[in-house]
Amino acid sequence: MAFADTSDNRAWLSAANNGKDKKYAISETDEHGISHVDSRYSRLNRSLLLCAIVAAISSINCGWVIGSINIPSLVIEECASGPETWTNGFPSCIPMSSTLWGLVVGLTPLGAWAGSMFSGIAADRFGRKRMLMYNNAFYVAGALLSCTATSIAQLSIGRFVSGIGCGVAANVVSTYNSEVSTVRSRGFLGGFQQLMIILGVFFSQVVSIGLSNAPLWRVLFAISAAIAIGQTLLLFFIPESPKFLVSNGSIEESQAALQKLRKGLDISMEFDDLLTTIEASKDGGQASKDDSQILKPPMWQVISGKTEVDLRHLVFSVLFLMLSQQWSGAKGVMFYSTEVLSKTFHLSDDEIKQIPTIAQLLTLGIGGVGAVAVIIGMYILDKVGRRSVLILSSFATTICAALIVVGSKLDIGPMVAAAMYLFNFVFQAGAGFIPYLCASELLPYYALGSISGLATSVNCLTLFVVSFIFPILDKAIGEYLFVPFIVTNFMTFLFGVFMMPEAKGKSVAEVVHEYKGPVRFVAGPFNKHRQPESPVAA
Structure with a gap:
């Protein structure tokens, strides 16, 4: 096996062989005397x-869907660029009340909720890569409906269908990137979902500056x-998740996919660990008749702690984090x-x-x-730890x-703008992307599909509520609009201090062993998490 002779790997190889990094110990040579590195602890390649x-x-596209409606909002709903006119069968704007506009905007996360309800099961059946391919049909259909909209109803349906694509992407992208990552790259790749959503929002807003007037806002949606x-087209050139392939009995395909990811x-050792993990998951779930696939336990068994390992605290943590991401008020911004x-x-x-x-x-x-x-948060996450970053954020x-x-309240516009900038910065640097990591880092494979789907649906429903009531609250309480979000963000802070599991540098097996059991306080401001004695297979 060829050795990736980079400066980082050479430095790491030297440290490991000198006994400075026992956790990432490797074998220097194979049976033929050729140098190689154990892929389990390799860096991002x-x-x-x-x-x-x-x-x-897919996450960039979701960000585009979210952000593309922001800047041209007044042009579309209030005909801010001029009175409504019709050209080639299309109106220059679609006038509506602020309540109806809130519903149109909110239908995207409602569609995302609908997508999330079937995304976990569908991804377990068809695979992560193929599901991303199928999901693009929702993005295309939603875009065509929105860019050709002539009525509130058509625009609403288009936003809903695009939202289905966002819901599927929210679940499948995070699962795929977690399953293909190494331990040392897991935190960085876990933040990819939120980074790409934010980049999608940013790119859509850059383009919106030139496409906000009628009828160019239609191009923005297209x-x-x-x-x-x-x-x-690009998805044809990447491998399927090796973990998914092994769980479905495709051993040789899984090995080839893993090798493509670890050029x-x-x-060999990483693949053996993967086989062991999946085999052990058959004990936590159920093995199929031919023992080649895992039959996942029903969702209610996982939630109620009726599986072999009690996952209630971990399930609660996953659901709370996905809920907290949307009640922060950041998506309202x-x-x-x-x-x-x-x-x-x-x-x-x-x-x-x-x-x-x-x-x-x-x-x-x-x-x-x-x-x-998000880039800064991804960089520091594996250095500081998930819990500390969430608390600070x-x-x-x-x-x-x-x-x-x-x-x-003081009517100081620059202060409000500066605070909104800082609000978005500190949120995106931690609380914004950590929830996307949580399911794949905290849950064993047999529970991942059902609980990640449930968590995404909770996330999307909360986003729908926030998106719908945000303009209503703005009219009702005005300058006190962000008071409810002071409360919700402080609740997230308290969760981080007392209940947040820490997954930094740990396998799922170690996390499950350490935090299994009922919902409880597992940490305090001056406490350290106990170390697992003998991790169970996850």
């Missing part, structure tokens, strides 16, 4: 990175279809920042027509800051939400 990027294009078609590395900032800076109707407005430019900056924050988000309220 180019093949793995490219596969993760291709899979995460671009989602082009992204989906492009990804479908130049020795996969993504959906409605243009409208909120237009009111904050008291823009007149004439000023709103002068695209780009200061509110639109500030919205663009919010997206860019979010992308930078949620506490800082709570403070920023309070600053937005103060700035709004």
Whole structure:
């Protein structure tokens, strides 16, 4: 087996052989005397990175769907660029009330909820890669419905169908990237989902500046279809998840897929571990008649702790984290920042027509800051740990939400804008992407499909509620809009302090052994998590 002779691997090889890194010990040579590295603890390589990027294009598309409706919102719903006119059978705008607009925007996460309900089961049946291919049909159909919309009903259906694509992507992308990653790259690749969503939002907002006027906003919606078609073609060139292939009895295909992901590395020990893990999962779940596949236990058994290993605390943690991501108010900023900032800076109707407005430019900056924050969070996550990052992020988000309220109450526009920037930065650097890691890091394979699907559905339903009530709350309580989010973000902080499992540098087996049992406090401000004595197979 050829040795990937990079400077990082040479330094790591030297450290391991000198006894400085016993955890990542390797064998220097194979039976033929050829140097090689144990792939289990290898760093991120180019093949793995490219596969993760291709899979995460679905998340870019989801971000595009989310962000594309923000900047042109006033043009579409209030005909801000001029009175409604019809050209070639299409209206220049689709006027509606703020309540109806909130429903149209909220139908995307409602569609995502619908997608999440079947995504876990479908991905377990068809595979992660094939499911991403099938899912692009929803993105294409939703884009075509939205870009040709002539009524509120058609636009609503288009947003709902695109939302189904987002719901499937939210579950399948995170699962695929977790299953193809190594222990040392898991934190970085786990943040890919949120990074790509934020980049999708940012790219859509950059393009929106030039495509916000009628009828160009239709082109903005149509671009989602082009992204989906492009990804479908690229998916033919990446391997299926080796873990999925093994669980379905495709041993040789799994080994070939793993080798493609670990080019130049020795996969023999990693593949043996994979076979052992899947075999052990048959004991946690059930083995099929030919013993080649795992029959997953029903969801209710997992939730109620009726499986061989009691997973109640871990299931609660996964569900809470996915809930907390959306009740933070961050998606409200993504959906409605243009409208909120237009009111904050008291823009007149004439000023709103002068695209780009200061509110639109500030919205663009919010997206860019979010992308930078996710990259920073991905870098520090494996150094600091999930729990510490979540605690710091949620506490800082709570403070920023309070600053937005103060700035709004005092009518200081620059203060509100700065607080919104900081709010988005600290959220995206931790609390924004950690939930996407949690299911695949905390749950054994036999419970992953059903619980990750349930968690994604909770996430999407919460997003629907927040998206729908955000403009209603804005009209009802005005400058106190972010008061509810002060409370919800502080609740996330308390969860991080007392109940958050730490998965840094641990296998799923070690995490399950350490945190199995009923829902409880597992940590405190000055406590360290106990170390597992003998991890169970997961």
